[in-house]
Amino acid sequence: MSNNETKIGVKRVELLQSVLIVGGGIAGMHAAEEIRRCGYTTVLIEKSDTIGGQGLFTERYAVDCEKLLSGVEVITPAALTRLEGAIGSFHASIRTPEGGASVKCGAVVICSGAGKDCDADIGDGERIVPIADLAQAFAGYPIKIRRRPICLILDMKIEESAASSEMALDIALRFRKRYGGEVYLFCREVRVNAVHLEKLYDEARNAGVAIITYEGEIVIHKTENEVLITARDALLDRDIEVSCHSAGISTYGLGACIDEQLADIAGISTDSQHQMQDNNAHLFPGLTNRPGVFVVGACRGQHYIPKIITDAKATALAVHALLSQKYIEVELNNAVVNEDTCALCLTCIRTCPHKAMTINREKTAAVSIPEACQKCGICVGECPAGAITLPAYIGHTLQKQVP
Amino acid sequence: MKNRLVIYCCENSAMKAVSAAGALDSVDIIKLPCSGRVEAGLILKSFEKGYGGVVVLGCPLDNCTFIRGNYRARKRVSVVKKSLREAGINENRVKIDFVSSVDTHKVIAIVEEMKAFILTRQSRFSPLYGGKLL
Numbered sequence: 170m171s172n173n174e175t176k177i178g179v180k181r182v183e184l185l186q187s188v189l190i191v192g193g194g195i196a197g198m199h200a201a202e203e204i205r206r207c208g209y210t211t212v213l214i215e216k217s218d219t220i221g222g223q224g225l226f227t228e229r230y231a232v233d234c235e236k237l238l239s240g241v242e243v244i245t246p247a248a249l250t251r252l253e254g255a256i257g258s259f260h261a262s263i264r265t266p267e268g269g270a271s272v273k274c275g276a277v278v279i280c281s282g283a284g285k286d287c288d289a290d291i292g293d294g295e296r297i298v299p300i301a302d303l304a305q306a307f308a309g310y311p312i313k314i315r316r317r318p319i320c321l322i323l324d325m326k327i328e329e330s331a332a333s334s335e336m337a338l339d340i341a342l343r344f345r346k347r348y349g350g351e352v353y354l355f356c357r358e359v360r361v362n363a364v365h366l367e368k369l370y371d372e373a374r375n376a377g378v379a380i381i382t383y384e385g386e387i388v389i390h391k392t393e394n395e396v397l398i399t400a401r402d403a404l405l406d407r408d409i410e411v412s413c414h415s416a417g418i419s420t421y422g423l424g425a426c427i428d429e430q431l432a433d434i435a436g437i438s439t440d441s442q443h444q445m446q447d448n449n450a451h452l453f454p455g456l457t458n459r460p461g462v463f464v465v466g467a468c469r470g471q472h473y474i475p476k477i478i479t480d481a482k483a484t485a486l487a488v489h490a491l492l493s494q495k496y497i498e499v500e501l502n503n504a505v506v507n508e509d510t511c512a513l514c515l516t517c518i519r520t521c522p523h524k525a526m527t528i529n530r531e532k533t534a535a536v537s538i539p540e541a542c543q544k545c546g547i548c549v550g551e552c553p554a555g556a557i558t559l560p561a562y563i564g565h566t567l568q569k570q571v572p
Numbered sequence: 573m574k575n576r577l578v579i580y581c582c583e584n585s586a587m588k589a590v591s592a593a594g595a596l597d598s599v600d601i602i603k604l605p606c607s608g609r610v611e612a613g614l615i616l617k618s619f620e621k622g623y624g625g626v627v628v629l630g631c632p633l634d635n636c637t638f639i640r641g642n643y644r645a646r647k648r649v650s651v652v653k654k655s656l657r658e659a660g661i662n663e664n665r666v667k668i669d670f671v672s673s674v675d676t677h678k679v680i681a682i683v684e685e686m687k688a689f690i691l692t693r694q695s696r697f698s699p700l701y702g703g704k705l706l
Contacts, residue, residue: 438639450635458639522639545638546609550648555613562605 177560178501182540184257184492185275186210190241191249191431194222195474196280196466196481198234201241203485204278209492212272213238214247214263222282223467230474244270252277252435255525255541256461257497276461276488279435279445280481281428283421283467296396297389300340300417307348307415317414318351319344320398322387324358325418327442332472333421334360338369340417341378353411354380355387355400363475381409389416421472428468435462436524444470455484459524460541463488502560503542504549508534510556517548517557576600577686578618579627582607584637586629588673593680598687607631607668608641615652615666624690627682628668635672642670664689 186209190201193215205211219225220234220243244265251262259277263270298306300321307315321337323329334356341352354373359380361370374380383400390397398411432438432445437457440448446457446469455463465484466477503525506517511534518526518535525541526548528534535557537548546559578600581587587603590596600623604610607630615626628649630642646668653663667686671678 447639448634449639451637451639520640520644522641543638545606545641546604547606547638547641547644550609550611551644555611559605559609562609 179498180501180539181496181498182257183496184494185259185273186492186495187212187272187274188276188278188488188492189214189259189261189272189274190278190280191435192216192222192280192282192466192468193220193243193245194280194282194466195224195230195232196282196477197222197278198224198232198237199478199481200278200280200465200485202237203482204488205240207485207489207493209275209488211241212274213241213243214249215243215245216248218246220245224474227474230478249431249434252462253527255538256491257540259461275492276463277435278463278465278484278488279431279437279457279468280465281431281445281468283472293391296415297391298415298417299420300337301420303340303415303417304343307344314414315348316350318353318412320353320355320396320411320413320416321419322389322398322416323354323356323419323421325387328357329360329419329421330470330472331360331363331366331476332474333419335366335369335473337417337419338366338373338378342369342373342376345373345376345378351413352378353398353413354378355383355398356380357382357384357403363473381411389418435459437462437464438522442470444468446470454480455487458522460543461491497540499540501539503539503544504537504546504557504559506535506537507556507558508532510554511535512554512556514553516551516553520551521548574622574624575687575690576623577625577627577683577690578602578623579629579683580604580607580610580614582630582641585631585635585673586671586679589671589676589679590629592676593683596680596683599683606636606638606641607645608636608638608643610645610648612648612652612655615649616655619656619661619665624665625686626666627686628666629679629682630668630670632670632672 188204188209188211190197190213193213197213201211201213224230247263247265249261250264252259254260257275259274261272321341323333323337337354341354345352361367382403384403385401387400395412396416402409436459437445438447439445445464446452457464463484465481471477471480513533523541523543525538526535529536546562549557549559576598580602581590583603583605590601607628610628618626628645630645633642636642649668652666657663669682
């Protein structure tokens with residue numbers, strides 16, 4: 170039986186001209202604005218009461234939320250509870266204090282941010298604190314202590330983003346100018362690959378901030394009246410020890426910050442750093458394992474705000490490129506489930522990397538969605554009952570190839 | 573037949589590398605849409621038909637076109653290894669490796685290594701051929 174002789178049917182899938190955006194932070198707002206300007210019905214949901222997210226705390230990137238979101242339907246507080254369907258016609262269930270609501274959309278953009286709970290248990294809350302809390306901790310000390318050296322430590326677990334460099338340089342410069350004490354900045358790499366970062370770096374260097382690039386482990390030892398930091402200097406190639414009054418630790422790379430539950434609901438796989446978007450060369454920025462679902466911003470590990478904004482706009486254009494087609498044509502050579510042998514063990518639903526398998530409740534069997542199925546055959550290999558076949562690669566023809 | 577190999581190739585990467593290697597001696601090649609398509613049954617069936625060894629070639633890890641296919645294949649091959657061990661067959665008769673489409677030299681090295689292994693003494697004691705020395 171040769172597959173070339175059989176004619177493959179084509180299904181026309183209409184793409185709904187509306188987009189759901191999950192998360193109302195910097196990324197969400199910019200993506201929403203850009204998508205609305207492309208002419209799509211845009212719905213933005215945010216789990217907290219206020220729109221703005223972490224962007225509210227940064228003066229440099231302050232935006233006018235109202236102006237940005239004019240014409241966008243904003244629902245707060247609301248949480249995504251379910252995302253069914255596939256590219257072109259997603260069916261999202263939303264939970265609000267008044268009850269539930271549902272949104273039908275052609276594409277979903279997830280911009281849930283990094284979350285803030287992850288920095289709760291770092292340091293001792295007194296002299297070793299998250300970098301952002303350092304200024305607050307210092308405000309309470311007498312002037313004599315404020316002049317003592319401080320250390321800022323980046324990249325403790327993983328290499329962090331330009332955002333952590335920006336924040337650390339900003340804080341180091343401010344400390345140096347206000348109190349005049351020595352400031353040491355430990356990092357694995359100085360990330361200054363942006364216009365104003367380069368300037369900030371120069372300014373910090375000229376003000377006398379000591380920037381030390383280290384390799385290997387960094388050890389923080391706290392004694393009664395000082396904090397000792399030992400690390401191996403990458404340039405001098407020897408161990409150095411710095412004594413300071415207090416240390417600030419960057420929280421960007423520590424722990425799983427993202428909302429794993431949301432990733433589960435949206436059917437997006439996470440990488441080893443617990444960021445939404447698999448670590449895979451075929452996934453370009455913004456794309457996920459589930460066609461039609463996009464991710465932007467801190468939830469996929471980008472913390473540097475100018476880059477987040479660029480990402481959000483680029484993703485909005487990717488959404489536009491998809492939805493402006495109005496419809497897509499898919500070949501009907503997706504995986505076929507034999508309803509008699511399918512025991513509904515859910516193995517295929519669990520293992521399908523594209524979330525293309527759903528349950529057909531009338532026939533009590535699994536069924537693949539043609540527009541989401543990528544014809545990889547992973548479900549065929551996994552199915553314990555052998556109920557799934559891929560029309561282009563039928564099992565017994567494969568075995569016949571073995572002479 | 574007992575000195576022959578069968579290679580299951582992912583058509584996105586390994587197939588290109590294998591076809592660039594030209595005609596490989598005493599090797600049969602089967603094209604799959606993704607290395608994740610191999611079934612445990614398919615591999616065992618090859619042994620049943622008398623092949624001396626099975627090689628599964630997929631894309632490099634974190635570079636699968638279908639995101640998790642090569643991880644699934646690796647898991648399935650380890651299951652096959654376990655069942656071969658229980659059946660008293662040397663588990664190294666089945667092997668999975670990850671190659672990109674330009675790794676032709678790597679494919680040739682894998683095939684040569686596997687062929688050499690099938691001919692070694694330790695692989696010869698096997699219930700595959702009635703427990704006799706080949």
